[in-house]
Amino acid sequence: MPYQKFERIPRATISRLAIYVQELEAMEQHGVKVVSSEKLAVSCGVNPSQIRKDLAYFGEFGLRGVGYHVFELKEAIKQSLGLDRTWNVALVGVGNLGRALLRYNILRKRGFVIVGAFDCDPFKIGEEVNGLEVYCSSRLQDKSRELNVEIGIITTPPERAQRAVNYLLEAGIKGIVNFAPARITAPPNVAVEYVDFINHLFSIAFIITQNQAKGLY
Amino acid sequence: MPYQKFERIPRATISRLAIYVQELEAMEQHGVKVVSSEKLAVSCGVNPSQIRKDLAYFGEFGLRGVGYHVFELKEAIKQSLGLDRTWNVALVGVGNLGRALLRYNILRKRGFVIVGAFDCDPFKIGEEVNGLEVYCSSRLQDKSRELNVEIGIITTPPERAQRAVNYLLEAGIKGIVNFAPARITAPPNVAVEYVDFINHLFSIAFIITQNQAKGLY
DNA sequence: CAGTGTGAATATCTTCACAGCA
DNA sequence: TGCTGTGAAGATATTCACACTG
Numbered sequence: 323m324p325y326q327k328f329e330r331i332p333r334a335t336i337s338r339l340a341i342y343v344q345e346l347e348a349m350e351q352h353g354v355k356v357v358s359s360e361k362l363a364v365s366c367g368v369n370p371s372q373i374r375k376d377l378a379y380f381g382e383f384g385l386r387g388v389g390y391h392v393f394e395l396k397e398a399i400k401q402s403l404g405l406d407r408t409w410n411v412a413l414v415g416v417g418n419l420g421r422a423l424l425r426y427n428i429l430r431k432r433g434f435v436i437v438g439a440f441d442c443d444p445f446k447i448g449e450e451v452n453g454l455e456v457y458c459s460s461r462l463q464d465k466s467r468e469l470n471v472e473i474g475i476i477t478t479p480p481e482r483a484q485r486a487v488n489y490l491l492e493a494g495i496k497g498i499v500n501f502a503p504a505r506i507t508a509p510p511n512v513a514v515e516y517v518d519f520i521n522h523l524f525s526i527a528f529i530i531t532q533n534q535a536k537g538l539y
Numbered sequence: 540m541p542y543q544k545f546e547r548i549p550r551a552t553i554s555r556l557a558i559y560v561q562e563l564e565a566m567e568q569h570g571v572k573v574v575s576s577e578k579l580a581v582s583c584g585v586n587p588s589q590i591r592k593d594l595a596y597f598g599e600f601g602l603r604g605v606g607y608h609v610f611e612l613k614e615a616i617k618q619s620l621g622l623d624r625t626w627n628v629a630l631v632g633v634g635n636l637g638r639a640l641l642r643y644n645i646l647r648k649r650g651f652v653i654v655g656a657f658d659c660d661p662f663k664i665g666e667e668v669n670g671l672e673v674y675c676s677s678r679l680q681d682k683s684r685e686l687n688v689e690i691g692i693i694t695t696p697p698e699r700a701q702r703a704v705n706y707l708l709e710a711g712i713k714g715i716v717n718f719a720p721a722r723i724t725a726p727p728n729v730a731v732e733y734v735d736f737i738n739h740l741f742s743i744a745f746i747i748t749q750n751q752a753k754g755l756y
Numbered sequence: 757c758a759g760t761g762t763g764a765a766t767a768t769c770t771t772c773a774c775a776g777c778a
Numbered sequence: 779t780g781c782t783g784t785g786a787a788g789a790t791a792t793t794c795a796c797a798c799t800g
Contacts, residue, residue, distance in 0.1 A: 332769065333742070340741040344720055348697075358781065367722055371771060374783060386777045386782045403741055404748030411740075422639035428697075428720060434740050473743055480565070480645075496756065497743035499736065503561055503645060505584055511755055513746040515739035519716065522732035523628075523651050524557040524620055525550070526690055526714035529730040531621030538728055539713065549791065575759060588793060591761060603760045603799045 335376045339399050341366050342373065346396040358389035408433045412471040412495070414486040415478030416441040416449070416456050419501055423477060424452045437469045438462075440489075442482070459489050466493035473497045480504035543597055543619070552593045556616050558583050559590065563613040575606035625650045629688040629712070631703040632695030633658040633666070633673050636718055640694060641669045654686045655679075657706075659699070676706050683710035690714045697721035 345365045349357060363370040377383055377395075380402040384390045400406055411429075413420055413436050423429065424436055439451060442459045449456045457465055465471075474490035476483050476498060483502035490498060497513040500506055508514050533539065562582045566574060580587040594600055594612075597619040601607045617623055628646075630637055630653050640646065641653055656668060659676045666673045674682055682688075691707035693700050693715060700719035707715060714730040717723055725731050750756065 334769070336742050336745055337735075337738050340735070340738040341722065343741075344697075344737075345722060348721070360781080365722060367724075369771060370781095371773090371784090372769095374781095375770080378783060382783070384782050387780045388778070389781065403745045405741065405744055409740075409744055418639040418642040422635040425635040428737065429740070432737050432740070434737075434744075472747060473740070480561075496747045496750070499739050499743060501736070504565070505558065505562060505582060507584075511750065513743050513750070515743055517734065517736040517739050518554075518557070519718070519734040520561075520645065520649050520651075521554050521557040522716050522734050523626075523646070523649070523690070524560075524622065525553050526716060526730050526732055527622055527626055527651075528553055528620045530689060530713045533713065533728065533730070551791070577759080586793060587759095588762090588795095589791090591759095592792080595761060599761070601760050604758045605800075606759065 329379065331379050335379060336403070338366070338368060338372070338376055339403060341368075342376075343396055343399050343403075343405075346392055346399075349392050350396065354392055356389050357392055357395075359384070362390070405433055408435050409473055410435055410437045410469060410471045411473045411475055412436070412438040412440060412462065412466055412469070412490070412493070413475045413477060414440045414459060414462070414489065415476060415482070415502070416443075416446050416451060417477060417479070420475075420477035421451055423475060423501075424454060434473070436475070438465050438471060440465075442485075459486065462489040463493045466490075466495065471495060473499065476500045476502050476506070478502050546596065548596050552596060553620070555583070555585060555589070555593055556620060558585075559593075560613055560616050560620075560622075563609050563616075566609050567613065571609055573606050574609055574612075576601070579607070622650055625652050626690055627652055627654045627686060627688045628690045628692055629653070629655040629657060629679065629683055629686070629707070629710070630692045630694060631657045631676060631679070631707065632693060632699070632719070633660075633663050633668060634694060634696070637692075637694035638668055640692060640718075641671060651690070653692070655682050655688060657682075659702075676703065679706040680710045683707075683712065688712060690716065693717045693719050693723070695719050 359370040359373045363373050383395050383398050411434050416439055424439055439454045439456045440459045440462055441456050446456050447458050474495045476486045478486045480502045483504040483506050487506045487508055499515050501517045503518060503520050576587040576590045580590050600612050600615050628651050633656055641656055656671045656673045657676045657679055658673050663673050664675050691712045693703045695703045697719045700721040700723050704723045704725055716732045718734045720735060720737050
């Protein structure tokens, strides 16, 4: 990590940094070498000072009067976020969504390698998905340590999400991304993120309903 | 919609309401009839006054000294969000993730029915997934109107996301949920939500890195 | 009297505006 | 001159604290 100020970094900043990385990579592929906060802001859909402020939490990466060097900035952000390495991930719940993630190459491309797949359904255990054997969830503890897993992904049905969490905790996991539409609990030293896409559909439905009430259509 | 104050409702409130619905449904299934903001707050991982304030945007649903009637509150929130009906959805991009969503029953259970699947890959067109024929993306316009679609889901690779958006716009869609890891642009009267789960993995990686730096493990 | 509904207080996040540097 | 980096201002969101009610 470069130097990082003695200031708490807002959650919102982190998720925007992820967006910046995404856009910087796209720019890199298009051969763009240098970018201003103005330009990057447009393609990320945020305010330019927002970008400058977000970056300021980690250091000074820009050249006044010029902008940012695309490749360098991308690398600097990735380093700041701890993405200058790969992370081993265990996936619990080999349903439709779990299978999709097991086959989803973008994850690996971004440095998140699913090294273990687990399910409690006897019919699924032993099956092979994308070159990975499905193990019984009760084996999470020994397998995780063997495979050096640090992050868990939960793609079980909602009612089994907490059980999956418990297995992951026993396995000494440090972070969890929960795709199941259910709240889960974990000790404060274990990071939890929710990917709750029904949520997003709810929001869309609400906004459309409101727009319709306003007579926008 | 009940009565809704003449006050803008924060985005954050909307996504919490979605969580409340989730938890209220779980409580209902467990036979809980009445709940206080305190109890609901615990299971949603938020502050009790937050809940009361969120609900206050839409009306008064509680009984002082008692709490909220689980079923009634859930119904009231759903009505406020425009979820007292079903929404027809078109899905663009029948890859791993698209297939998973087509087979994901929770969506339908929540009132979002995928009525059309589209892809531009000739090998996929004509294929049947979960009882739905895959059509060529160029047919989005006519098919969408025929099927009365209001919401689009994008599950294409990032570089094809904007093209999918354009098709959806032509089809007169009113809201888009984008699962592709790419920023997209749409006119302001079309609601856009991002489901960016790589984002969440980035956040987890960052938090773990930070915790490690703090010597937490 | 337990628990809601809400104004007021606090905390957090975003945007502005501009000094200062390449 | 052009664009960064940043303190100060403004906008939002969250939490507190308590009057009030079933």
